[in-house]
Amino acid sequence: MGNLAVIWRRFAESVSVVAFALMFSGFVIGIFARYVFNAPIAWSNELCVIGYVWIVFWTSDILLKERQHIVFDVIYGWFPPAGRRAVAIFISLSLALVFLAAIPGTYDYISFLGRRRSMLLHVPLQLVFGCFLIFVVAVVVNALRRLWQLFRPGWEQHL
Secondary structure, eight states: OHHHHHHHHHHHHHHHHHHHHHHHHHHHHHHHHHHTSSOOOSHHHHHHHHHHHHHHHHHHHHTSOGGGSOOOOTTGGGSOHHHHHHHHHHHHHHHHHHHHHHHHHHHHHHHHHTTOBOTTTOOBHHHHHHHHHHHHHHHHHHHHHHHHHHTSTTGGGGO
16 A cells, blocks of 8 residues: 555656646747747747646645645634634535535536636646646545544544
8 A cells, every 4th residue: 555655656646747837838938939039929928827737736736735835824723722612613514515525616617617628728628727626636545534533542643
């Protein structure tokens, strides 16, 4: 199981690296074309946007752990550990239910986007925004995993 987790983590990191390289390449090409050749190219901006969309949705709940996200937890800190556990259970359950309810609509819309292409690069929009469906599923899986951890012995370390 540990070996599979390492392989998955490396794969997820590789996808993020490719998306970042795609975005950065588009950025550099766009600047170079505009300021060196004085001939701006529009497709470089679209390449940056596609890379950015993948970076944001792919890394948000696949690579980043919950503690690595920026949170506003002033009120959460006022509670004793048992109260924080109750709040964490409520939040995790709410996230799981809301995002689980969003899966069919998200899948339907991304399927619809398969018939459309981006304006300049002609990339299928299903490919561009398919990472959002992966993100939604990852939120559900991680929320259920956190619920599992909060109901087991040793839950204090998962607050």
